[in-house]
Structures are given as structure tokens and as C-alpha cells.
Amino acid sequence: MGTPSLEDYLREGEKKREEFPKEGVIKGREEIETPSDTGPCVILSVTYSGEKRKALVKLYDPSNGKIYFWYDNSGHKPYCLTDISPEEIISNHSEVVSHKGFDHFERVVKYDALSDKKVVMTKVVALDPLSIGGSRGSIRELLPRAWEAKIKYHHCYIYDTGLIPCMYYRIEKGKLVPVNFKLPRKLIELVDRLYGLSDVRDEALEWVKLLQAPIPEMRMLAMDIEVHSPVANRIPNPKEAPYPVIAIAFSSNDGFKEVLLLDRGEAKGGKPKDLDGKVSLKYYKKESDLLREAFKIINSYPILLTFNGDNFDLNYLYHRALKLGFDKRDIPIVLTSDAASLRIGIHIDLYKFFENHAMQVYAFKNKYREVKTLDSISSALLGVGKVKLDKPISELNYLELAKYCFRDADLTLKLARYNNNTTINLIIMLSRISKLPIEDLTRTGISNWVKNLLYFEHRRKGYLIPNPEDLLARKGVVSTKAIIKGKKYLGAIVINPLPGIFFDVTVLDFASLYPSVIKKWNLSYETVRCPHEECKSNRIPGTTHWVCKKNRGLMSTIVGFLRDFRVRIYKPLAKKEKREDLRLFYEVVQQALKVFINASYGVFGSSNFPLYCPPVAESTTALGRYAIIKTIKKAYELGLMVIYGDTDSVFLWRPTEDKISELLAWSERELGIDLDVDKVYRLVAFSGRKKNYLGILKDGGIDVKGLVGKKRNTPEFIKELFNEISSIIMKAEDINSLERALEEIGKVTRRSYLKLKSRAYSLDELAFRVALTKPLKEYVKNTPQHVKAARQLEKYGIQIEAGDIISFVKVRSSLGVKPVQLARIDEIDEEKYLAHIETTCRQVLEALGIDFDKILGASSMDSFL
DNA sequence: ACCTGTGGCGAAACAC
DNA sequence: GTGTTTCGCCAC
Numbered sequence: 001m002g003t004p005s006l007e008d009y010l011r012e013g014e015k016k017r018e019e020f021p022k023e024g025v026i027k028g029r030e031e032i033e034t035p036s037d038t039g040p041c042v043i044l045s046v047t048y049s050g051e052k053r054k055a056l057v058k059l060y061d062p063s064n065g066k067i068y069f070w071y072d073n074s075g076h077k078p079y080c081l082t083d084i085s086p087e088e089i090i091s092n093h094s095e096v097v098s099h100k101g102f103d104h105f106e107r108v109v110k111y112d113a114l115s116d117k118k119v120v121m122t123k124v125v126a127l128d129p130l131s132i133g134g135s136r137g138s139i140r141e142l143l144p145r146a147w148e149a150k151i152k153y154h155h156c157y158i159y160d161t162g163l164i165p166c167m168y169y170r171i172e173k174g175k176l177v178p179v180n181f182k183l184p185r186k187l188i189e190l191v192d193r194l195y196g197l198s199d200v201r202d203e204a205l206e207w208v209k210l211l212q213a214p215i216p217e218m219r220m221l222a223m224d225i226e227v228h229s230p231v232a233n234r235i236p237n238p239k240e241a242p243y244p245v246i247a248i249a250f251s252s253n254d255g256f257k258e259v260l261l262l263d264r265g266e267a268k269g270g271k272p273k274d275l276d277g278k279v280s281l282k283y284y285k286k287e288s289d290l291l292r293e294a295f296k297i298i299n300s301y302p303i304l305l306t307f308n309g310d311n312f313d314l315n316y317l318y319h320r321a322l323k324l325g326f327d328k329r330d331i332p333i334v335l336t337s338d339a340a341s342l343r344i345g346i347h348i349d350l351y352k353f354f355e356n357h358a359m360q361v362y363a364f365k366n367k368y369r370e371v372k373t374l375d376s377i378s379s380a381l382l383g384v385g386k387v388k389l390d391k392p393i394s395e396l397n398y399l400e401l402a403k404y405c406f407r408d409a410d411l412t413l414k415l416a417r418y419n420n421n422t423t424i425n426l427i428i429m430l431s432r433i434s435k436l437p438i439e440d441l442t443r444t445g446i447s448n449w450v451k452n453l454l455y456f457e458h459r460r461k462g463y464l465i466p467n468p469e470d471l472l473a474r475k476g477v478v479s480t481k482a483i484i485k486g487k488k489y490l491g492a493i494v495i496n497p498l499p500g501i502f503f504d505v506t507v508l509d510f511a512s513l514y515p516s517v518i519k520k521w522n523l524s525y526e527t528v529r530c531p532h533e534e535c536k537s538n539r540i541p542g543t544t545h546w547v548c549k550k551n552r553g554l555m556s557t558i559v560g561f562l563r564d565f566r567v568r569i570y571k572p573l574a575k576k577e578k579r580e581d582l583r584l585f586y587e588v589v590q591q592a593l594k595v596f597i598n599a600s601y602g603v604f605g606s607s608n609f610p611l612y613c614p615p616v617a618e619s620t621t622a623l624g625r626y627a628i629i630k631t632i633k634k635a636y637e638l639g640l641m642v643i644y645g646d647t648d649s650v651f652l653w654r655p656t657e658d659k660i661s662e663l664l665a666w667s668e669r670e671l672g673i674d675l676d677v678d679k680v681y682r683l684v685a686f687s688g689r690k691k692n693y694l695g696i697l698k699d700g701g702i703d704v705k706g707l708v709g710k711k712r713n714t715p716e717f718i719k720e721l722f723n724e725i726s727s728i729i730m731k732a733e734d735i736n737s738l739e740r741a742l743e744e745i746g747k748v749t750r751r752s753y754l755k756l757k758s759r760a761y762s763l764d765e766l767a768f769r770v771a772l773t774k775p776l777k778e779y780v781k782n783t784p785q786h787v788k789a790a791r792q793l794e795k796y797g798i799q800i801e802a803g804d805i806i807s808f809v810k811v812r813s814s815l816g817v818k819p820v821q822l823a824r825i826d827e828i829d830e831e832k833y834l835a836h837i838e839t840t841c842r843q844v845l846e847a848l849g850i851d852f853d854k855i856l857g858a859s860s861m862d863s864f865l
Numbered sequence: 866a867c868c869t870g871t872g873g874c875g876a877a878a879c880a881c
Numbered sequence: 882g883t884g885t886t887t888c889g890c891c892a893c
Contacts, residue, residue: 337866338866338867357869358869444867444868445867445868445869446868446869447868447869448868450869482871482872483871483872483873484871484872484873485886487870487871487872488870488871489870489871490871491870491871491872491893492870492871492872492892492893493872494872494873494892494893509893513893514870598869599869599870600869601869601870602869602870602871603869603870604869604870605869605870605871606868606869606870607868608867608868608869609868609869617869617870617871620870621870621871646872646892646893647871647872647892647893648893649893689873689874690872690873690874690892691872691873691874691891691892691893692873692874692891692892705891705892706873706874706890706891706892708874708875708890710891711875711889711890711891712889712890712891713889713890770888770889770890771889771890773888773889779887779888781878781879781886781887781888782877782878782879782886782887782888783877783878784876784877784878784887784888784889785876785877785878786888786889787888816877835876836876839875839876843874870893871892871893872891872892872893873890873891873892874889874890874891874892875888875889875890876887876888876889877886877887877888878885878886878887878888879884879885879886879887880883880884880885880886881882881883881884881885
């Protein structure tokens with residue numbers, strides 16, 4: 001393969017420009033309006049055309065549901081040549097090589113935060129060839145080549161125009177003007193309380209305007225397709241699109257529900273009303289007519305939702321349409337290397353969004369953590385899964401097919417509308433904060449979101465964006481050693497828990513510890529190890545770093561804002577608000593902010609992040625350790641008993657109210673970080689291991705942390721046993737009632753073992769379910785059990801990919817494991833299973849100071865073995 | 866092309 | 882056999 005040549009890029013560029021829509025008209029749909037003036041519209045996306053030297057802005061008017069195209073060339077001057085050589089540009093002007101944007105050379109003054117100096121820069125083109133590869137091509141390599149060819153097109157992005165996606169704009173006399181919604185007095189007061197007298201009040205107000213802008217209600221269309229495949233359970237290759245599309249289902253939030261079916265000459269049994277809801281069925285004799293109708297429908301919506309549409313549905317439709325003789329321009333889909341976008345509306349692939357780890361953990365509270373399939377996610381979030389099939393797709397009759405296909409489309413829509421539109425509203429809010437267009441936001445990871453937000457702020461404030469190499473050369477040092485081999489720096493502290501059962505335990509924790517530390521200590525890539533001599537005395541405890549006393553760090557400021565807005569404004573509002581719709585709105589804002597502030601620390605420790613700065617990450621954790629150690633010390637001074645703590649929390653045994661308030665006040669005063677009561681346990685059982693305990697809350701809820709009985713990969717029957725045991729402990733009122741609890745625990749444990757012995761558990765209940773984190777071939781260092789099982793499956797022609805969850809049981813054979821599909825109940829290795837029962841129970845029982853062997857009863861054990 | 870971090874546990878595989 | 886490494890999953 002090798003690096004593509006400039007000619008390759010140019011060819012690609014030509015192709016791209018060809019696809020850029022002509023003024024106001026797109027073939028395949030009559031006309032898209034390019035209005036001269038509009039009311040408040042939402043920005044859906046912005047794309048640039050080098051040749052036309054214009055931006056194409058897709059706007060959506062929620063009041064009438066219309067999509068507008070608007071062409072903007074206001075910010076783009078004609079390019080000019082310069083006498084500066086590309087080598088000189090690259091070696092002297094870091095901004096040139098650090099981002100894309102601008103179509104001309106121009107002298108500008110920028111602030112170089114790293115050296116704390118103003119510098120005169122030359123802004124340079126981003127060339128059209130670059131836009132093809134996006135950030136994938138090395139600008140250092142491409143610039144000289146493009147220079148040689150004297151070809152200068154441009155490529156811009158939303159953050160270069162200052163346009164903010166998903167925000168409201170109005171077209172007035174040929175210009176895009178932001179629409180300012182009036183801030184409620186309440187919000188202004190809240191901001192004033194936080195920043196009233198400071199010089200950042202205006203900036204804070206701008207942020208709040210962004211967060212408070214109403215979330216538009218947009219028409220959304222969810223789609224799913226089914227393909228006739230002669231081989232059951234084999235997903236056809238979308239690039240080849242060898243088989244006909246037999247069904248396309250749509251479900252929209254405006255009530256449109258339809259399934260288009262290919263008429264294969266079979267009897268059309270049943271009636272549409274047999275389907276859930278009011279779904280209409282349409283039959284097409286010709287596949288091309290079916291596609292044409294589907295394209296028409298797609299074109300009439302601003303948002304198209306799919307589940308895995310990038311890789312499959314849209315990809316397949318595109319190639320299938322080409323195969324059927326469609327003109328490219330009549331297909332509303334434009335494929336890029338890793339996504340499928342639309343000419344008119346925008347496409348959200350929910351699969352990619354839900355795959356994002358940040359979404360799973362923060363926004364959806366780990367509600368789905370199994371395999372990421374439409375079935376598992378919708379079952380977890382909505383309580384409804386896919387239609388179960390007992391025969392291959394190609395053997396279904398029309399009605400069965402329609403029902404199956406429609407369910408998928410409908411589930412996709414419902415996922416987007418989960419919890420009163422939380423998903424889509426969250427996407428919009430994240431898009432506004434990160435300044436990423438929805439299409440990119442939903443397809444990229446959190447580091448890209450933070451990067452875009454920071455770059456936007458750099459540009460807005462006239463800061464030079466540092467080159468990663470320059471940054472690393474100055475800030476590559478670390479001064480601590482990680483506990484875990486292979487890690488870069490020292491992380492958090494975990495207090496060794498006192499083993500045993502404790503009644504009446506209060507947990508205190510720092511509200512967003514790391515973001516608070518970043519804010520409070522002015523941590524940012526430019527302020528940690530800053531160039532000023534006089535700051536070197538301002539040391540960060542536990543490290544050799546120091547932090548700037550003269551300038552506010554950019555990162556610190558932004559994280560500080562977001563943290564304050566979340567902790568001081570939106571979280572309280574979400575708690576207090578009575579009006580349901582408003583409460584949900586505040587909740588969405590609060591969640592979106594949480595995603596950003598929680599990731600803000602981690603990205604600086606990630607070498608892939610373009611502003612990678614280990615001293616910032618290291619200083620953050622160092623100050624976190626400092627805070628918790630100081631707090632524990634203070635707690636002891638106050639006579640409080642600390643029995644456990646992890647990173648940002650301390651567990652106090654039987655504390656008094658006033659001692660707690662004293663500690664909280666001390667933290668606020670001395671550390672400047674909010675310490676709060678997080679929860680109160682009636683009972684906590686520590687096994688003696690870190691990150692491993694069971695707690696019963698005052699209100700009766702139960703917290704299980706880290707115990708194997710809770711892990712996703714442990715067999716179902718052990719989980720069941722574990723649940724029984726924890727519910728027994730839950731009933732314990734005090735130390736005395738524990739005696740009886742122990743007996744009961746022994747009973748259920750023995751029962752479970754007997755059941756195992758007598759083969760009363762099914763293979764499924766016995767199965768370990770472990771995910772492959774990489775392709776099978778890449779397991780070279782050793783062969784874990786799930787890989788062994790997967791390799792056996794592979795021999796039977798089953799395709800195995802990274803991310804698949806392998807279910808296997810332990811058997812008495814040379815390999816020790818077999819995939820459930822291939823195993824028989826009589827070959828399971830019960831000794832291995834007994835060992836698992838043991839560790840599960842041991843973790844709980846050791847907390848009670850009881851030996852596992854005792855529980856099982858020595859005599860009964862002997863008789864089994 | 867994808868990518869936020871470190872600390873900790875348990876099981877099995879590997880190295881000696 | 883024992884000690885170390887690898888892997889997956891979890892806590893924060």
C-alpha cells in the first residue's frame with residue numbers, strides 16, 4: 001500500500017467535490033431550500049468545499065420541520081501565495097502544522113502559553129488533499145508536496161468558523177447570526193453568586209447561555225433493513241451487496257411507521273394490524289422501486305437513526321443501489337472510510353455511540369455492560385428485546401419479516417428516545433459543549449471531544465495550539481513511580497480495609513476530586529512546570545513539579561467552569577425542580593458536564609491525546625493523594641475511626657454528627673475541596689481485600705463492590721448463590737443475629753454444591769462468559785481459557801471476533817474447557833466449580849471471620865469427595 | 866483506525 | 882513446586 005501520493009489525494013478530492021451538492025438542489029429530491037432569511041434554526045452540520053470556497057451549512061427549523069441548506073462564504077478570503085518556504089513554516093510556526101483551517105497566508109499574533117510569550121505566526125492553508133485524510137495524513141509530509149504542486153484548496157471545520165453545532169442561528173441578510181435566548185433571572189443570580197465580582201463572569205455567562213439554550217425537538221427516523229441471505233446467520237458483505245434487500249422498516253417520532261417489502265410472489269397472509277401499533281406495509285415488485293421509495297423517505301428527515309448503519313445498513317443500501325444501476329447522485333448516502341453520511345440530513349449510528357465507554361459508565365450508569373447488540377442494549381434499557389426467530393430470515397413470511405424488521409427500527413428509535421429523549425438530548429448537549437458536529441461526536445471517543453473543546457477555546461482566546469512534540473519535549477518528565485508495572489505514574493491511594501462487619505458506617509467523599517484539584521491548583525499543560533523562575537517555589541507535594549502563580553491555566557479555567565456549573569448549578573437544580581420536563585433538562589445538562597469533567601484528568605495521561613502532558617496527570621493524582629491523606633489524618637485527630645478509603649472516599653465507623661460536620665468544614669477551609677456525606681451504611685462487610693466489600697444502606701439498598709459474585713463473567717449459578725447469601729446478610733440486624741445468618745449461609749451453600757454434584761444445573765448456568773478483548777490471533781503470550789474455547793468454536797466454522805463473549809464450561813479434559821455449545825453436562829469438572837463456590841463465599845465469609853470449610857461442614861464435604 | 870487514567874483481585878498460564 | 886506474567890473485570 002504505502003503512503004498515498006498527492007495524485008491519489010487529488011483524485012479523491014475531485015471525487016469529493018463532485019458530491020458536493022449544487023446550489024439548493026439535490027438530485028433524488030426535488031429541492032432543498034436556500035432561504036435568504038429564516039427564523040431560529042438549529043445547525044445540523046457544516047461542511048466545506050475547497051473548490052467552491054464555501055461552507056455548506058445544514059440547518060433545521062423545528063417550527064416547521066424543514067431542512068435548509070445555506071452556503072456561507074463570508075469567512076473566506078481568496079488565497080494568496082507567500083514567499084515563506086514550507087520548511088520554514090514547519091520549523092518556525094507550530095500552529096501551521098498543528099491544525100487544519102484557513103485558505104490563505106496571513107500574519108497573526110498568537111499567545112504561546114508554553115513560553116508565556118506573544119508570537120507572530122503565519123497562518124496557512126489547509127489544503128484540500130488534507131481534508132480527504134482528515135487528521136490521518138501527516139501535515140508535515142503533505143505541506144511540502146502540496147506546495148510543490150502549487151495547489152491550494154482549503155478545508156475548514158466548525159471550530160474555525162465559530163459556529164456551534166446544535167445551537168440556534170438565524171439567517172439575516174445573508175449572514176448567520178446566533179440566536180440569544182433570554183437567560184432566566186434565576187440562572188443569572190446563580191452565576192453571580194459564583195463569579196459576580198470576578199473577571200470571568202462574562203465568560204461564565206456565555207457558557208450558561210450555551211447550556212441553557214433550549215434543546216430542539218427534531219424529527220427522527222429510525223431505519224433497519226433485512227437482506228435475503230441464502231446462508232442462515234451469515235451477514236452478507238455490504239461492499240458486494242450480493243443479495244436483494246427484502247425489507248426496510250421505518251419508525252419515526254412523528255408517528256410514521258412503515259415497512260417496505262419486496263414482493264417475492266408469495267401469499268400475503270395477515271394484515272398490518274397484526275403488527276405492533278399502526279404500521280403500514282407496502283409491497284414492491286421491483287427492488288429498485290423499493291430502494292427509491294426508501295431513499296425518498298430518508299431524504300425527508302433531518303435525522304436518520306440506525307443501529308450499526310455505518311458498517312451495514314447504509315453501506316449495504318449504497319452498494320446495492322449502485323448494483324441496481326442507480327446514479328450516485330440519486331443515492332442519499334455518502335460513504336466515507338468509517339462512516340455513512342447523508343446528503344440531506346444527518347446520520348446517527350447508535351451502535352457507535354452506545355459502544356462509547358464514557359456513555360456506558362456515566363450517562364447510563366452501567367445499565368448495559370454485556371455484548372453491545374441491539375438486543376442486549378434495548379433489553380437492558382427498555383426491557384424489550386428483538387423479536388425471537390426460530391427460522392432463518394429468508395424463510396419468514398411477509399408478516400413475520402415485517403414484524404421482525406420493524407421491531408429493530410422501532411427499538412432503535414426508542415433507544416434514541418430513552419427516558420424522555422435523554423439519549424438524543426445528551427448527544428445534542430455534548431455536541432454543544434465539545435463543538436463537534438453530531439455526526440462526529442457520536443462516532444468518536446471522549447478524548448476527541450475534549451480535544452475539540454480545548455482547541456476551540458484556544459482559537460477563541462487567540463492561543464497557539466502547541467505541537468504534541470513541543471509539548472512533550474518540555475513536559476515529558478514524571479517524578480513518581482507507578483505501583484502497577486507498565487504504568488507511567490503513581491495513581492490513587494487505597495486504604496487497606498479492616499476486615500469484619502461494621503454496623504453504622506458513614507462514607508464521606510470529595511465531590512469530583514480530580515476536577516476540583518485541577519481547578520483549585522491551577523493545573524494545566526502550560527502552568528505545570530511553567531517557565532517562570534519565581535513560580536518554582538510553588539511546589540506540588542509528592543512530586544518535583546511546580547505550578548504557575550502568575551497566569552490562570554486554560555484547562556484549569558475550563559474544568560473549573562464545568563465543575564462549578566455541575567456541582568453548584570445543575571445538580572441542585574435537577575434535584576429541586578418540580579416541573580418534570582425542566583428537571584429532565586437539568587439532568588441532561590448535569591450528565592453532559594459530568595462526562596467532560598470526569599474525562600478531563602485522564603486524557604492528559606493518555607499518550608494519544610494531542611495535549612498529552614504527564615506532569616498534569618501526575619500532579620492531579622498527587623494532589624488527590626495529598627487531600628485524602630490529610631483528611632484521614634484530620635479524622636484521626638478528631639477521634640474518628642477510618643476503616644476504609646479509596647481514592648476520594650473515607651469510611652467512618654460510628655461517627656458522631658458534629659465530628660463529621662467539623663471534618664467537612666475543615667476540608668472546605670484547609671483543602672478548598674468539597675467533602676460531603678455520600679452514603680450511610682447500616683452495615684458494611686469487608687473481606688479484608690481492597691475494592692471488595694458489601695454494604696447495606698440505611699434505606700435498605702445493597703451495595704456490592706468488587707466481589708466475584710457480582711462479576712459479569714462468573715457463572716449464573718454462583719451469582720444466584722451469592723445473591724442468596726447477600727440477602728441473608730441483609731437481614732442481619734446486629735452482631736447477635738449474625739449467628740443464625742451463618743447457619744443459613746451454610747445451608748444454601750451446601751445445597752448449591754449438592755445441586756452441582758447431582759448435575760442439576762444446566763450448562764448455561766455453569767457457563768463462564770468472558771469477552772475477547774482482541775482478535776483470536778493476537779493471543780500469543782498465553783492462551784486463556786476463553787480463547788481455548790473460542791478456538792474450538794472456530795473449528796466448527798463459527799466466526800469469532802474481538803468483543804465476542806465466549807461462554808464456556810470447565811470440563812475434565814486435556815484443555816480443561818469447552819464452549820457450552822460443544823459440552824455435555826456429564827463432563828463438567830466439579831472440583832473446579834467447587835473452588836469457585838469457595839472463593840465467592842470466602843470473600844463474604846471472611847468478613848464475618850468464618851472459615852469457609854466450617855460452613856460447608858467437614859463431614860458432609862468428605863462424603864462428597 | 867482506534868484510543869481517558871491508575872489500583873486491585875482472582876484464575877490460569879507461563880517460566881524456572 | 883513456586884514465583885511471575887497475562888488476562889479480564891471491576892472500583893474510583
